């Protein structure tokens with residue numbers, strides 16, 4: 001039984017609550033330590049209950065509830081009878097793609113799993129619902145003796161589970177809207193499938209969620225079996241909860257101490273919503289400790305559990321914490337909130353090179369929200385510190401340097417970086433690019449960033465989904481050792497010129513970037529990150545290609561570090577920082593657009609051949625086969641986002657989001673033609689600036705830029721196949737030409753293989769002539785051969801399938 005907790009333990013480590021002052025911590029302690037109540041133990045037969053699409057059958061066994069805390073019971077345990085005891089969970093995912101996903105992990109498109117034990121954690125009406133049923137059931141009788149035994153065995157397990165949900169348990173208890181938006185979690189010990197997690201959370205975008213922790217090659221993954229909108233949300237009988245709070249006008253005063261600890265005071269304008277009267281949720285890096293919070297000058301209670309912080313440090317995820325005001329807030333009224341926070345987000349990579357480890361989370365936030373920012377940093381004067389925004393003050397004071405920057409009118413997050421830098425600044429087309437290089441290289445590159453991995457605990461309150469604070473693009477290589485003699489300054493001038501030219505190119509097509517100054521700073525590792533006005537760029541990009549370690553010397557890797565990485569991060573100024581994605585399922589758009597913008601710039605500088613080579617490389621990655629013979633691309637549709645990373649297909653997330661994403665954008669470009677494609681990108685920015693876009697809104701916008709009389713005029717078939725499904729077909733063209741001008745007949749067949757039976761896409765066939773513009777004939781592919789016939793007025797010089805890589809195919 002302990003095994004369950006150990007297995008699910010990614011975010012469910014034993015709860016080692018540190019005693020914290022404050023009523024919220026005390027409430028959390030009482031909830032997590034309450035334990036099971038032997039007086040509320042029932043022998044149950046044929047007890048069944050539903051949570052939307054989930055249907056539980058407790059056929060024969062004991063059900064014991066936890067002790068009440070402030071009148072509320074939030075845990076229960078089911079244990080099947082020793083002999084013949086049984087329980088079952090049934091679930092039928094509502095869509096084909098979710099059934100396929102479930103089948104991939106469980107071997108069946110529908111879940112019908114028997115289990116012997118279950119731990120339930122909930123803040124919804126589960127207790128009331130079940131006790132009502134138990135009272136109505138003559139066969140159900142209380143059994144305190146069995147309860148005492150069960151409590152003894154299960155109490156430690158239940159405490160572990162409750163500990164990992166403590167923020168949400170407390171927030172829901174305080175919020176007073178439990179009946180409407182409380183969650184229900186079940187940790188089940190399945191007979192066939194082993195231990196797995198089930199969550200119903202009305203605050204989530206997709207309320208039903210099933211998954212399992214799995215290990216592969218010493219890495220732990222959380223495999224998402226299925227995740228979808230619950231029935232009453234699909235039918236719109238229920239609505240998502242209202243806004244909890246809005247933050248704006250964020251100001252931070254930070255001191256970087258000589259030992260590299262960061263101490264800061266961050267203030268913001270706070271407007272609570274109806275859901276944010278008694279408990280407010282925020283995110284911050286687990287490396288930062290929030291030591292105090294004040295609302296309109298009055299101290300508020302901060303609850304940031306130590307256990308979760310310690311636990312999440314390994315994964316690097318942001319951590320949630322709660323602020324409980326001394327008195328209830330009035331929805332809609334403006335308050336000022338002040339946080340005091342400190343921690344070690346800056347590390348040394350050796351040889352005097354520093355890096356900021358919690359780039360987007362060193363200050364409390366609500367996730368990614370557009371706001372005005374005003375930042376003041378005080379730091380040792382021998383270092384340089386760069387940050388998002390325009391410098392408005394910069395002076396030295398004794399051993400300290402003070403720099404104040406302002407980011408206006410709005411950005412969605414701010415970062416900083418520091419080091420012993422050399423700088424080049426270039427102004428082109430009204431925009432300034434400042435590139436900073438470390439004077440020396442780090443002795444060893446840091447390990448590549450890992451995608452964090454945590455059980456998706458129910459959302460805090462109405463906090464927006466916790467996402468990576470903007471993409472990391474990386475290629476997977478072992479961190480190479482760098483020789484300390486290498487000179488990261490040697491390419492500085494060139495780098496500044498190239499990035500400035502790239503920024504100007506993109507601004508010409510996409511409109512102005514969010515800030516007039518783009519600062520570029522180094523980061524140890526093989527990745528980059530694009531914050532508004534501030535890029536983090538791998539040290540490898542700073543080095544001369546010939547100086548790079550042997551492990552990154554393939555042609556593609558060289559192109560990646562010399563050309564693609566900086567342009568990709570530059571393009572995030574628009575895709576991710578002006579236009580953003582609504583949900584995890586739309587995040588691919590930002591990466592695909594940023595990466596394809598980088599490829600446009602590559603093509604502009606190096607020619608179409610360079611673009612073709614990169615697309616070929618991506619195609620090879622997508623078609624690479626895992627041990628089970630499946631291709632990387634088949635791991636799942638691109639809209640699955642983070643779900644694509646699983647123990648079944650490690651690395652698939654990156655390949656699909658970035659590389660298939662680039663192919664999808666490329667195919668749209670070929671369909672629209674260059675002029676309309678660039679106009680589409682400009683319009684995307686205009687229509688959605690400082691707003692978020694969904695995949696479907698993008699489809700509708702793109703469809704408006706198709707040439708007249710295109711097949712699939714709303715791009716529905718295109719998105720259905722390439723975005724919402726998987727598959728890369730092989731296509732072959734056979735054709736013959738008969739007749740004489742002006743009565744020429746082109747007849748042929750398009751043959752499709754190596755894809756699912758129902759795979760079908762529109763394929764352009766370009767008919768070229770010696771002295772006339774080419775003609776494009778579209779054929780809708782399907783499994784096997786599709787005939788086509790075109791009447792021509794003159795003889796073609798050439799008939800080309802898929803000109804310019806217009807279809808992703810084998």
Ligand SMILES: [Zn+2]
Pocket residue numbers: 471472473568572590591594
């Ligand atoms: Zn990116």
